[in-house]
Amino acid sequence: MDNKKNKKITHISAVDQxxxxxxxxxxxxxxxxxxxxxxxxxxxxxxxxxxxxxxxxLQTLSTIGVVETRAGDGTYVKSFSISHIFHHVSxxxxxxxxxxxxxxxxxxxxxxxxxxxxxxxxxEEELELKTSLxxxxxxxxxxxxxxxxxxxxxxxxxxxxxxYQICLMSHNSVYADVFIFTKNIIRQYLSGIIxxxxxxxxxxxxxxxxxxxxxxxxxxxxxxxxxCKKFYYKTLSMEMF
Numbered sequence: 001m002d003n004k005k006n007k008k009i010t011h012i013s014a015v016d017q018x019x020x021x022x023x024x025x026x027x028x029x030x031x032x033x034x035x036x037x038x039x040x041x042x043x044x045x046x047x048x049x050x051x052x053x054x055x056x057x058l059q060t061l062s063t064i065g066v067v068e069t070r071a072g073d074g075t076y077v078k079s080f081s082i083s084h085i086f087h088h089v090s091x092x093x094x095x096x097x098x099x100x101x102x103x104x105x106x107x108x109x110x111x112x113x114x115x116x117x118x119x120x121x122x123x124e125e126e127l128e129l130k131t132s133l134x135x136x137x138x139x140x141x142x143x144x145x146x147x148x149x150x151x152x153x154x155x156x157x158x159x160x161x162x163x164y165q166i167c168l169m170s171h172n173s174v175y176a177d178v179f180i181f182t183k184n185i186i187r188q189y190l191s192g193i194i195x196x197x198x199x200x201x202x203x204x205x206x207x208x209x210x211x212x213x214x215x216x217x218x219x220x221x222x223x224x225x226x227x228c229k230k231f232y233y234k235t236l237s238m239e240m241f
Contacts, residue, residue, distance in 0.1 A: 022037070031077050102186065112175070136159055139159075142155075156190045213235060
């Protein structure tokens with residue numbers, strides 16, 4: 001008796017096949033970024049399918065940010081960015097993730113980005129980090145003066161940009177993509193922890209005369225990873241709360 005399990009043969013839809021062929025053409029360089037794709041009529045003739053099938057395939061590629069359709073003009077290949085997808089799905093993915101899990105991920109990824117930034121960053125990138133730091137410090141001062149939701153949101157934005165710049169300076173695009181993917185949940189965490197730190201500062205129970213972000217920046221420029229790691233852990237620390 002043959003004990004092998006039957007394996008069902010599944011039919012790949014025409015839409016999926018057209019999608020696959022279009023992606024192959026884009027990845028192979030047949031259609032480069034900014035190139036206008038053939039018309040729906042031409043594609044339907046090329047692949048031997050109806051125009052509705054082509055239209056659905058193009059819509060699928062548009063949804064994931066591979067192409068864009070311009071009304072009355074046609075469909076063009078876009079410069080793909082993973083952040084387009086992350087922006088729409090990250091809230092659902094992280095809905096039940098704890099801050100502790102995200103904190104552990106940030107320690108793992110972002111501290112490694114610091115190490116790589118020390119090795120790989122250019123002088124121009126260090127200047128960009130200084131600009132991000134200055135903007136963060138201005139936003140921090142403004143928040144302490146106003147204590148409004150708007151000033152808090154601005155401070156969180158500048159904080160995120162500072163950390164993201166370090167990820168970019170690592171010259172590892174995967175780490176930068178992971179940061180973008182986790183950005184929404186990091187934003188929630190930062191909004192809470194910044195407010196708590198400010199409350200303690202107002203009660204004179206928390207002293208940050210020298211902001212740890214400044215120390216992180218200086219350590220990166222001085223190529224001192226051990227100091228950088230210590231200060232970076234402090235910027236991420238949840239223990240005081």
